[in-house]
Amino acid sequence: MTKEQIINILSEVNDPEIPVLSIADLGILRNVEVSDEHISILITPTYSGCPAMETIQEDIRFALAKHGLENVEIKQSLSPAWTTDWMSEAGKQKLQAYGIAAPAANGCSLQGDDQPESCPHCHSKKIEQISRFGSTACKALYRCLECHEPFDYFKCH
Amino acid sequence: MDLISAYIVHQADDALILGHRNSEWTGHGPILEQDIALSNIALDQIGQARNFYQLAATRITELSGDPVTEDDLAYLRDVPDFRNCILVELPKGDWGQTILRQFYFSIYQYLLYLELQQSQLPEIAAIAEKSIKETRYHVKWSSEWVIRLGDGTEESHSRLIDAMYILNPCIAELFIPSDYEYEAAGSGVGILPEAIEMAWFEQVNKVLMSATLPVLKAGKKTIPILSGKNGVHSEHLGHLLAEMQFLQRTYPGNSW
Numbered sequence: 297m298t299k300e301q302i303i304n305i306l307s308e309v310n311d312p313e314i315p316v317l318s319i320a321d322l323g324i325l326r327n328v329e330v331s332d333e334h335i336s337i338l339i340t341p342t343y344s345g346c347p348a349m350e351t352i353q354e355d356i357r358f359a360l361a362k363h364g365l366e367n368v369e370i371k372q373s374l375s376p377a378w379t380t381d382w383m384s385e386a387g388k389q390k391l392q393a394y395g396i397a398a399p400a401a402n403g404c405s406l407q408g409d410d411q412p413e414s415c416p417h418c419h420s421k422k423i424e425q426i427s428r429f430g431s432t433a434c435k436a437l438y439r440c441l442e443c444h445e446p447f448d449y450f451k452c453h
Numbered sequence: 454m455d456l457i458s459a460y461i462v463h464q465a466d467d468a469l470i471l472g473h474r475n476s477e478w479t480g481h482g483p484i485l486e487q488d489i490a491l492s493n494i495a496l497d498q499i500g501q502a503r504n505f506y507q508l509a510a511t512r513i514t515e516l517s518g519d520p521v522t523e524d525d526l527a528y529l530r531d532v533p534d535f536r537n538c539i540l541v542e543l544p545k546g547d548w549g550q551t552i553l554r555q556f557y558f559s560i561y562q563y564l565l566y567l568e569l570q571q572s573q574l575p576e577i578a579a580i581a582e583k584s585i586k587e588t589r590y591h592v593k594w595s596s597e598w599v600i601r602l603g604d605g606t607e608e609s610h611s612r613l614i615d616a617m618y619i620l621n622p623c624i625a626e627l628f629i630p631s632d633y634e635y636e637a638a639g640s641g642v643g644i645l646p647e648a649i650e651m652a653w654f655e656q657v658n659k660v661l662m663s664a665t666l667p668v669l670k671a672g673k674k675t676i677p678i679l680s681g682k683n684g685v686h687s688e689h690l691g692h693l694l695a696e697m698q699f700l701q702r703t704y705p706g707n708s709w
Binding site: 344376378379409429 | 590
């Protein structure tokens with residue numbers, strides 16, 4: 297197995313809380329190293345208390361085991377700290393299509409004062425914040441003032 | 454336990470105990486969105502605590518040769534072994550008291566993490582770098598709430614004044630260094646809390662002014678009788694631990 301093949305297998309591993317995004321789309325898959333029979337994978341949490349990290353590790357093991365790969369080591373690293381800037385463009389488009397507003401471009405420099413560019417349902421720019429926190433630590437809750445639908449916003453982080 | 458490990462455990466204890474207090478709001482928040490907000494903040498804090506406990510456990514194991522885990526540190530120590538400040542262990546009180554405590558502590562923790570990013574111990578620097586983004590958001594959320602309540606109705610204003618009577622006496626402890634803080638600062642692993650004291654008062658007072666609340670006087674220190682940072686806790690911590698540690702005490706060694 298080559299590194300590319302492993303990465304290809306891991307592209308099937310999705311975040312359990314946002315199942316449209318793979319761990320690569322989300323930017324939490326940081327490195328893959330392959331030497332002989334041994335595979336070493338480096339992942340990083342989105343938030344310190346992200347409850348999905350253990351499930352993600354199990355899902356990685358399961359995906360690789362399906363291809364007969366069992367000599368797998370998974371390490372976690374905190375630094376450099378994960379940022380939404382690492383989310384892929386494809387990932388951002390998948391998020392929008394799923395109904396979650398993607399993190400604003402260059403919004404991380406605003407340090408928490410960022411907001412979604414538009415409503416992911418009707419694309420109106422008339423939106424307002426309902427709550428700084430949404431269904432998970434990485435999201436905030438907004439509503440559209442035109443189509444009146446509430447929606448999650450993946451905060452810049 | 455060596456003093457550097459104690460310094461790391463102190464950071465973990467502050468985060469865990471306040472995280473646990475905030476988790477007491479889960480299912481009881483005044484409105485659903487804020488219930489979720491506080492639960493998410495609790496999750497961030499318990500996550501930060503885990504990172505510090507894991508680091509301390511590895512270090513203590515290496516130095517002593519006796520295997521210690523993060524769970525041993527969180528669930529199998531008793532009141533005098535905890536190194537959290539009194540501020541975080543007080544009961545959650547009403548919404549105003551919870552908000553004001555979160556605000557005081559988040560600004561403290563934000564300024565602390567800002568400095569710890571330069572720690573000579575790379576693992577501490579990494580935890581600080583990771584945590585500071587979360588804590589910055591807690592500062593924003595709690596500052597907005599302090600202003601909303603302080604500059605809100607007569608009732609909400611008076612609730613915050615009541616909260617100040619309860620919480621303000623706990624502020625001095627944050628900035629009185631303990632032996633492990635001297636050791637950590639001396640070796641470049643951590644800082645003396647005095648280093649962030651002026652910045653803390655400045656930032657807190659800026660928000661208190663917007664909230665039409667009385668500002669705090671910096672530098673006026675009465676040495677408190679209790680010192681949670683040195684293991685001399687209020688009566689409240691024991692009750693908290695009784696609930697938090699129940700499972701591990703009843704079913705020793707149980708794991709996920």
